[in-house]
Amino acid sequence: MLVVLAIQSCSGGNPEPPTTPSRDAPVVIVGAGLTGLTLAYELNKAGINSLLLEAAPRLGGRVQTITFADGATAEAHMEEFFERSPAVALLRELNLPLSEDVAHSSVRLDGRIHPYQGEGARDTYLAGIFNEEERAAFLRWNTKAWNLYSQLHASHEAGTPLTPELDALMHINFAEFIARDELPHKVSEWIRVTLEPEIAIEWDKISALDGLDEMRLFLDSPEGFGEKNYHVLGGNTLFTEGLAAHLRPGQLMTQARVTAIEQTDSGVKVRVLQDDRQFLDITGRMVVVTVPVNVLGRIQFSPSLSREKWRAIQTTRMGSYVKVHFRVAPEASPLWEVNGENVLTLLSDSPAGSIYDVTDLQEDEQEPRDRVLTLLLHARFARDVMNLPVDEMREKSAEALDNLFPGIRQHIRSAEIFVYPQAVAYWPLELGRSRFDALANELRRPQGRLYIGGDTTENSHSEGAVIAGLRIARQIIERRGELRERVDSPRAAAR
Ligand SMILES: Cc1cc2nc3c(=O)[nH]c(=O)nc-3n(C[C@H](O)[C@H](O)[C@H](O)COP(=O)(O)OP(=O)(O)OC[C@H]3O[C@@H](n4cnc5c(N)ncnc54)[C@H](O)[C@@H]3O)c2cc1C
Known part of the structure; x- marks a missing residue:
């Protein structure tokens, strides 16, 4: 079913009743992750309407907070925002409660833990x-x-x-x-x-x-x-939800997968597969595609993307993460202390990856509750386990954690595991790439009425998502005169 979220109007008044999304908007935004939502939010501030098309049933993309049965939360995807990221200014603008931490952590080097x-x-x-x-x-x-x-x-x-x-x-x-x-x-x-x-x-x-x-x-x-880093207290999803709360009713369609984008002389036509069964045609004056580069090839572009853009897309690669959330009995916490000090967060450079104690990021202070330890396995540590059954992943991760904090294994009550073979972008040197090269610049340039944005056009973080959203908003605002034209032929639009 097509889900139209009932969201608050820009004026921040009472929620308005759900409205059927328009089939025509000045700006069509593909993807309602942090990039798409930042862009829509900025365009709204400038008085420019847009329509967000999101393939998934929920918004937020790679920002996703999960809640356990007892109300404890953890981040399935991204964890922290760093100080110089423009995301932090947006978080403050939205008045979200933040927990602040220093840049550095405890670190394990050559098998020895150095507490922070x-x-x-x-x-x-x-x-x-x-x-x-x-x-x-x-x-x-x-x-x-x-x-x-x-x-x-x-x-x-x-x-x-x-x-x-x-x-x-x-x-x-x-x-x-x-x-x-x-x-x-x-x-x-x-x-x-x-x-x-x-x-x-x-x-x-x-x-x-x-x-x-x-x-x-x-x-x-x-x-x-x-740089200091920040989590949103109660979960990073509050960020994407906070941006979405400023959308107008009918500005967001979920379960709306874009399959084709056509540029005409006066506009764009976007084909959407709604609810996995019904095609819809949407028209607009400009379109912004915010999906990660590794799935851009699933969308048909007419005219085709330039040869340089395709080269940029096909030579960008994605690094891997696996996230393991262990619920651990509270009495085990002395096991991750050294001289009475909690050594988490710990960059372990071991198959346990980086270990966060996210219990302190909960909004309520219910005690005693299970501790939530999040293991972020990166690169080789993620690749080593990501194709195994989750039972094996859980056992290997528990063993790796027990090697760091002997005895902890018997206190683990449950595990939840999220696997991301294609988590964040990198630009492989063996293919001659850098995020600062000419191909990267070319991908960031509009092609007619089409913009490609998203974290994977910038860097490996949410910062890239917000930078892309803000930049494209600025560029579209500069071209606002072109947004008034309408697509001429409805017949062409339906093709
Ligand atoms: C495990 C993990 C940990 C991370 N940790 C951090 C961290 O600690 N700090 C940090 O700054 N960053 C982190 N990141 C990166 C951060 O999550 C991303 O940079 C950011 O969320 C990307 O936002 P985005 O909107 O560009 O892309 P996405 O969030 O991927 O949004 C793209 C959206 O497009 C939708 N979509 C795809 N195809 C279509 C289609 N055809 N039609 C319509 N919609 C479509 C998707 O469903 C998705 O919602 C992490 C990422 C992962 C995976």
Whole structure:
């Protein structure tokens, strides 16, 4: 069944009754994930109407909070938003309750856990991991990395060509870039173990430039040691729901899978398979496709996407994640303490992946309740298990967790597992790619009345989704004059 969500009007008044979505809108948005919802929200603010078409029965895409039978929540997909992401400004604009945390975590290097120290104080944190010589080497590397990142950021923002030094970093892999500095082993391991969970792929698969862009989250900068990160208290789904609450009635269709997009001289025609059985034709003046690159090939485009755009799409790859949520008896919590301190979040660089204790992110403070430990298995750790039956995944993950915190296994009460072979984008160096290359820029350029957006056109995070949504909103607002024309021939529209 086609689901039309009853949502509040822009004025924030009482919910209005469900309205049948129009079959014509100035802007048609394909996908109601964070990108599509950000775009619709921004266009609404500018007084431009849009229609969101979402294939799934729910909105939010890769933002999805799940609720257990006892009311505890966990994130099936994305966890945290980082400070410099424009997502954080939107979260604040929507007045959502946020929990704030420091950028860094406890970390396990060469089999030894270094508990987090310092409440954000750089030198205390570093002293908990490195000796003096290692610390000095890290800080020298940090200065170089931050300078390069700052130049990259400035050039990307301004749309100016990369300097020869930055351009060269598109052609070597990040691991090689680190090796060139002959850093002490522990420092380079720290960089690897910090980076890989973010990108869901190994550090030697991406360009040095893309690696620097990612490491920004953890570098010491004039603004502080790494970027704070945020969760929405009660679940990240409140973010996408908060954006959707500002849509007008009838602005969103769920169970509406777009199968074909045609551009005409004066508009666009979008074919939708509704409820897996009925085709509908929607017309508009512009269309924005926000689906991830790995499923773009499921949509027919007429005229076809440019050869460069297809090359960009086909040479972007997706890294893998597996998420395992263990419900653990509350009395087990001393097992993940070192000297009385909870060592979670822990980047473990083991088959247990990165381990979060998400119990503290619950809205209510019901005690004692099962602890919810979320394991985010990335890259090789995800690939090693993702094709196994979930029983085996659960056993292997429990064993990996027990290796870190001996005895915990007997306290595990249940597990829920989510598998994402195609989780977030990366740009493989072996195919000559970088997120900053000419092909990436080409994919971000409109083709006539068609825009392609989404996190996979930008980076490996929700930040990319919001950046794409905001950028395309700006570009459409600049072209608002073209939105007034109507598609001439209804017959053509029905084809
Ligand atoms: C396990 C996991 C952990 C993550 N952790 C983090 C994190 O901690 N921090 C962070 O910043 N980011 C994280 N991310 C990334 C983050 O979730 C994404 O960057 C973001 O949610 C992408 O939003 P989007 O709207 O671009 O894409 P999506 O959320 O994928 O939305 C695209 C939408 O398009 C719909 N769609 C697809 N095909 C069609 C079609 N033909 N017709 C109509 N609709 C269609 C889909 O159903 C979907 O709803 C994580 C991702 C995963 C998978």
